[in-house]
Amino acid sequence: MRTRIKALQHVGLTVADLDRSIAFYRELFDIQVHGPWLREGRRVGEITGYPGCSVRQCFLSFGRNDQILELLEYVGGGPPILPANGSAGAAHFAVEIDDDLDALYENLLAEGHRFVSAPMTTSPHPLFHGRIVYLIDPDGFRIELYQSGPLS
Numbered sequence: 001m002r003t004r005i006k007a008l009q010h011v012g013l014t015v016a017d018l019d020r021s022i023a024f025y026r027e028l029f030d031i032q033v034h035g036p037w038l039r040e041g042r043r044v045g046e047i048t049g050y051p052g053c054s055v056r057q058c059f060l061s062f063g064r065n066d067q068i069l070e071l072l073e074y075v076g077g078g079p080p081i082l083p084a085n086g087s088a089g090a091a092h093f094a095v096e097i098d099d100d101l102d103a104l105y106e107n108l109l110a111e112g113h114r115f116v117s118a119p120m121t122t123s124p125h126p127l128f129h130g131r132i133v134y135l136i137d138p139d140g141f142r143i144e145l146y147q148s149g150p151l152s
Contacts, residue, residue, distance in 0.1 A: 010059070010068035011093050015139050016080070018056045018073035024138050025060055025069075028108075029095070034059040050077050062095065069093065083140040092134070094144035101131040101147040108135065116142065 015021040018036055025031055035058030045051035053076035060069040083090045097104065101119050109115065116134035123129075130148040137143055 007066060009066070010070050011091070012070035012072055013091070013093075013139070013141055014072045014074060014077070016073070017138070018058065018071055020138050021071050021073075022058060022060075025071075028113075028135075029060075029062065032061045032063075034061065048074070048077070050074065053077050083142070085134075085142050090141075092142035092144055094132075094146050096146045096148055099147075101133060101145060104145065105133055119145075 013021075022033055022036070026033065036056050037058070038054060038056055040054035042051075044055055045053055048055065053074055055075070055077075056073040058071050060071065061067065062069070081087065081089055085092055105115065105119050114136040116136065119131050119133040121131055128146075130146055132144055132146050134142040134144055
């Protein structure tokens with residue numbers, strides 16, 4: 001039997017330094033930070049599959065409580081992975097912006113932020129069409145900045 005999904009509740013990213021990641025996301029986006037909290041004890045090890053670990057956790061909300069990014073810093077977890085999009089097990093997330101993507105890209109580039117490439121226009125599709133660029137966070141995760149619309 002297939003389960004019907006009501007909604008995508010949150011996406012979680014494991015980071016090397018929770019405080020550094022919170023600062024990065026606060027600098028870039030108008031977000032609310034909930035936490036951080038320290039999760040520890042037997043049940044944390046059971047649910048994560050890393051007995052004896054502890055986890056520092058926070059939630060970032062982007063103006064809506066139904067669009068949440070969870071950041072997790074494991075103490076006693078697994079080894080780092082290569083988070084580039086082409087690596088199996090890696091992930092990225094996309095945020096739709098109100099700003100001019102090209103101007104934002106130029107400003108962030110001048111501030112020293114890293115990107116995979118310059119912005120580009122997507123191929124036309126009824127679900128997704130506009131300008132995109134991948135911003136790289138401190139742990140190497142790709143954040144897709146998306147400006148919707150039939151832009152050139």
